[in-house]
Amino acid sequence: MALLNILHYPDKRLHKVAKPVERVDERIRKLVADMAETMYAAPGVGLAATQVDVHERVVVIDVSDTRDALRVFINPEIVWSSDERKVNEEGCLSVPGIYDSVERAERIRVRALNENGEPFELECEGLLAICIQHEMDHLLGKVFVEYLSPLKQMRIKTKLKKLEHAM
Numbered sequence: 012m013a014l015l016n017i018l019h020y021p022d023k024r025l026h027k028v029a030k031p032v033e034r035v036d037e038r039i040r041k042l043v044a045d046m047a048e049t050m051y052a053a054p055g056v057g058l059a060a061t062q063v064d065v066h067e068r069v070v071v072i073d074v075s076d077t078r079d080a081l082r083v084f085i086n087p088e089i090v091w092s093s094d095e096r097k098v099n100e101e102g103c104l105s106v107p108g109i110y111d112s113v114e115r116a117e118r119i120r121v122r123a124l125n126e127n128g129e130p131f132e133l134e135c136e137g138l139l140a141i142c143i144q145h146e147m148d149h150l151l152g153k154v155f156v157e158y159l160s161p162l163k164q165m166r167i168k169t170k171l172k173k174l175e176h177a178m
């Protein structure tokens with residue numbers, strides 16, 4: 012396994028649209044293992060392949076307190092989402108130190124493949140539902156700060172660029 016480099020907003024590569032995975036093979040399983048290691052090390056609760064500059068539809072998530080409940084979503088699709096929406100504070104490994112409010116569906120049902128290429132469906136709510144929606148946005152090239160006002164986005168860009176230069 013290996014730690015992968017996480018892209019930071021406003022890196023243009025975060026806006027690439029990921030392609031579906033054609034075959035869940037050893038290459039994809041290695042990507043999943045590396046992404047999981049990178050997410051746990053960060054530490055974070057979710058990571059999309061887009062964030063490590065791999066533009067294929069792969070997401071890893073672990074919202075458990077014990078950090079031992081890895082969930083893998085390959086080619087995820089939201090097949091249903093609730094009309095009820097909720098505003099939550101979100102953060103992102105690609106936007107370090109920035110937290111802000113985003114409104115999302117409270118409950119969703121998602122269909123995906125696991126790391127063995129087997130299809131599954133999952134209905135969920137709360138942090139897991141938020142996290143899946145957040146990570147799936149990454150696969151479409153969207154970062155959560157793009158839900159915020161243009162002024163806030165500009166401030167965040169300026170702040171992160173300064174941070175990047177300082178490193």
Ligand SMILES: [Zn+2]
Nearest residue numbers: 102103104105
């Ligand atoms: Zn993110």
